[in-house]
Amino acid sequence: MKTGLLSVGLSLLLGACAASKDVYLFTSFHEPANEGLRLLYSYDGYQWQDLNRIFLTPQVGPSKIMRDPSIARGPDGTYHLVWTSGWKGDKGFGYASSKDLVHWSAQRFIDVMSHEPTTVNVWAPEIFYDAPSKQYVIIWASTIPLRFEKGIEAEDNNHRLYYTTTQDFQAFAPAKLLFDPGFSSIDAVVVPRSPKNYVLVVKDNTRPNRNIKVAFAPSPTGPFSPVSAPFTGNFTEGPSVLALPNKEWLIYYDAYQEKRYGVMKTADFKTFTDVSNQTSVPQGHKHGTVFMAPRKTLKHLLRSASAAPAATTSTSGTHE
Template sequence: MRLFKYVILTILIGLFSACSKDIYMFSSFHEPADAGLRLLYSEDAYHWKDLNHVFLKPTVGTQKVMRDPSIVRGPDGLFHLVWTCSWKGDKGFGYAASKDLIHWSEQRFIPVMEHEPETVNVWAPELFYDDEEKRYIIIWASTIPYRFEKGVEEEKNNHRMYYTTTKDFKNFTKAQLFLDPGFSVIDAVIVKRKPKDYVLVLKDNTRPNRNLKVAFAEKALGPYHDVSQPFSGEKTEGPSVVKAGEDYLIYFDSYGDKKYKAVSTKDFKQFKAIDDEVSIPEGHKHGTIFKASKGVLKGLKKEVE
């Protein structure tokens, strides 16, 4: 009898674990980016399905678009979202929060670069939860003409990375320079491997490079050093990183040949192309990969029925 009870309990625990296991979500948008937030989902982080629905239409910013949506599930249980709301002219980004990815708070414009009147743009804000300091870090790319050295790029296309931090999305620290690698840089993503071991995946936006590289640091805010050689071809951008098993997968937009591609790595030094191992819905544009419960996914599917 005890053995029978043990077997039943083991089965029930296994079923509960399977049901409660988180799934992967991928924030997304389609060009021309005026429709709003889309979402993909996956059981294994390799094969993705599109929910084929817009879950939040952008209402803030000069152009009122939603590009580069970045989502993090915080310790408060909320999904926090930031996005690019204009190509040029804005000195901030959009923000909203949700408990289920369906019902969203009122959208707010966060004017992080208003103290820099010459700012040309605020691109691709990326959220990272710093569990060591119990705060959110938001990094983005901006151009301030004649501030930094440049190559063949125009002054209004010479980007550097900036950051702000917040604990409540109401109070933000004054924006500061996050990364100046000596060249125009955009689309950076912070990855924590373990304490005192951080990787930054970034786009070298100089001509003719326009490819992806990595750098390393002991703290989330850097300083980042040892910028690598590129691991992608030219005209690639928008890296999204997820750990699946022992590997880190880096998805990116290879806009030069109009394909979405991926590589895997264990150490961010050796990279393996895995395009034939992944599947991405057509039209997907880059966001971030995060986790949600199967209950949240069930609610999303019900919403789009």
């Protein structure tokens, strides 16, 4: 009886998917980050379901973990994944690619900060394809002790944002400083609004703030304006931004002290409306990226998930 119900449920999901346009996918991981890539899906950007399967187990970096997975789909349909591969000691991030999000290339460790030998970490790499420049931009946060003005954070927790670019994932431009707002900043995402209008959504990691702000620039690599006032409360991180069909955006973020996901809606990244009570995010979901995929990709993912053992769930975590 249970098998029959699962088959009916899968058929209904596949039928709904076939009748819809492209769907939203949300990369995810669960603490303690040793399992690997999870994926959520949504038809409207508000209500999310967990595919409840591990799609890629981390194999690179000394710690062999996967935190903060971020995916961008290129113009040829290939999905490119980057992730945090260690808390401290890593000078790069993990990378793999896929045509269908089920079968993946060999994993690689992309070293981006070895030219700075005192680099403490490479955190939360975020990738997107910049159509005007026809290249991928990857940004992350790193600490280089004694390099920047220090707040009350320890020198090994005083982050700034860096970036690299690539067209083929074989050659990467030398890492450059992306953003120094004068304080420790992590968990950044660049949102392209038009060819000369980009928004940086970033966590102010200073104590006692630890909240999320925005800045603006004419290109994905700056120069960025001074950051705004925060649009979230304190103890928030991991912003993820998705575009709605009506030219509005949803910004998902982890309100980790309250153990919930918050969501803000905006049309201009200057005024924000809390729509958290209109959304649903599965328990245990952590910092990821929202991207669009064709309905046939979700159909394939659903079939793959139904044929695989269910993933376990953990809700413990650590925050900086």
